[in-house]
Amino acid sequence: MSSFKGSYTYSVDNKGRVNLPAKLRKYVSPDANDTFVATRGFEQCLFLYPLDEWNSLEQSIRSLSPSDPKHRFFTRTLLQWAAESQLDGQFRVTIPKELLQFASIENEVLIVGVLERIEIWNPKVYQEYLKTQADSYESVAQTVLKK
Amino acid sequence: MSSFKGSYTYSVDNKGRVNLPAKLRKYVSPDANDTFVATRGFEQCLFLYPLDEWNSLEQSIRSLSPSDPKHRFFTRTLLQWAAESQLDGQFRVTIPKELLQFASIENEVLIVGVLERIEIWNPKVYQEYLKTQADSYESVAQTVLKK
DNA sequence: CACGTTGTGGGTAAAAGTGGGTGGCTGGTG
DNA sequence: CACCAGCCACCCACTTTTACCCACAACGTG
Numbered sequence: 001m002s003s004f005k006g007s008y009t010y011s012v013d014n015k016g017r018v019n020l021p022a023k024l025r026k027y028v029s030p031d032a033n034d035t036f037v038a039t040r041g042f043e044q045c046l047f048l049y050p051l052d053e054w055n056s057l058e059q060s061i062r063s064l065s066p067s068d069p070k071h072r073f074f075t076r077t078l079l080q081w082a083a084e085s086q087l088d089g090q091f092r093v094t095i096p097k098e099l100l101q102f103a104s105i106e107n108e109v110l111i112v113g114v115l116e117r118i119e120i121w122n123p124k125v126y127q128e129y130l131k132t133q134a135d136s137y138e139s140v141a142q143t144v145l146k147k
Numbered sequence: 148m149s150s151f152k153g154s155y156t157y158s159v160d161n162k163g164r165v166n167l168p169a170k171l172r173k174y175v176s177p178d179a180n181d182t183f184v185a186t187r188g189f190e191q192c193l194f195l196y197p198l199d200e201w202n203s204l205e206q207s208i209r210s211l212s213p214s215d216p217k218h219r220f221f222t223r224t225l226l227q228w229a230a231e232s233q234l235d236g237q238f239r240v241t242i243p244k245e246l247l248q249f250a251s252i253e254n255e256v257l258i259v260g261v262l263e264r265i266e267i268w269n270p271k272v273y274q275e276y277l278k279t280q281a282d283s284y285e286s287v288a289q290t291v292l293k294k
Numbered sequence: 295c296a297c298g299t300t301g302t303g304g305g306t307a308a309a310a311g312t313g314g315g316t317g318g319c320t321g322g323t324g
Numbered sequence: 325c326a327c328c329a330g331c332c333a334c335c336c337a338c339t340t341t342t343a344c345c346c347a348c349a350a351c352g353t354g
Contacts, residue, residue, distance in 0.1 A: 090311080
């Protein structure tokens with residue numbers, strides 16, 4: 001199981017290529033076969049899964065009820081945006097234009113490791129996101145880590 | 148389980164390297180493989196976990212609900228700041244610039260052992276923190292140690 | 295006082311990040 | 325059906341950063 005962590009500000013070139021930070025490479029399972037799946041995330045960001053993590057995510061989607069309209073909507077949205085991409089010789093993934101547009105990404109990205117997935121943000125959008133979180137980190141920690 | 152204790156005033160060089168006090172080295176489990184994870188602490192300081200301690204912390208984060216926005220915020224914040232670092236030949240960890248900035252650390256640090264983690268403070272910030280704690284050590288002890 | 299351990303500083307080779315060029319495949323068009 | 329344009333994968337080149345190594349001063353201890 002992956003355990004990505006850390007945040008990195010990297011550039012996106014005009015071909016839509018984003019470097020995979022070296023610190024994150026170490027945690028990619030060989031099972032992923034240097035292949036990643038990018039899709040639309042929660043909030044205005046992208047999720048990037050190594051193929052092996054994506055597969056287990058897909059597995060849990062299969063267990064959703066196909067007769068529930070909400071489940072169908074969720075599944076469609078997730079899969080509709082999903083794009084597979086293999087690392088090039090310089091360990092870069094290519095992100096489709098539609099996904100970059102969705103996340104309002106232009107030249108710079110903030111890459112955040114969040115355990116089994118990697119999040120890709122426009123740095124400014126991420127700052128905005130932080131502002132919308134009214135409670136402080138410490139106070140959320142109190143409720144989240146309560147034992 | 149680690150049991151760090153004591154406080155130490157050390158220097159930070161211009162590469163962001165901080166020496167791990169010899170007294171604390173003794174308490175690091177071999178399981179940590181000379182690897183540490185630094186992240187944002189509560190209050191304006193940094194937490195430094197040996198890898199084995201970090202892993203058990205990570206385990207408890209995984210059990211949080213990914214569909215709860217507050218949980219996502221907490222997980223993102225914690226992991227976003229997390230940086231792994233292996234000791235160099237002189238038993239030093241490298242702390243990223245962003246973390247040093249967050250804790251307002253420049254040339255000097257106060258290193259405090261707190262059981263399973265090590266805290267890293269700007270000494271002046273720590274003095275300020277003490278002032279904000281209106282209650283005396285003794286009175287807090289009464290409520291904390293109540294059985 | 296000698297010696298090992300500890301804390302501090304800096305140089306350098308290797309790795310990581312970034313950008314651009316090229317050839318082959320694909321799909322549309324005259 | 326031939327041709328052209330656009331796209332994508334692969335390759336190469338340059339710059340910056342990092343991690344590893346060595347050196348030395350301070351300290352405490354036998």
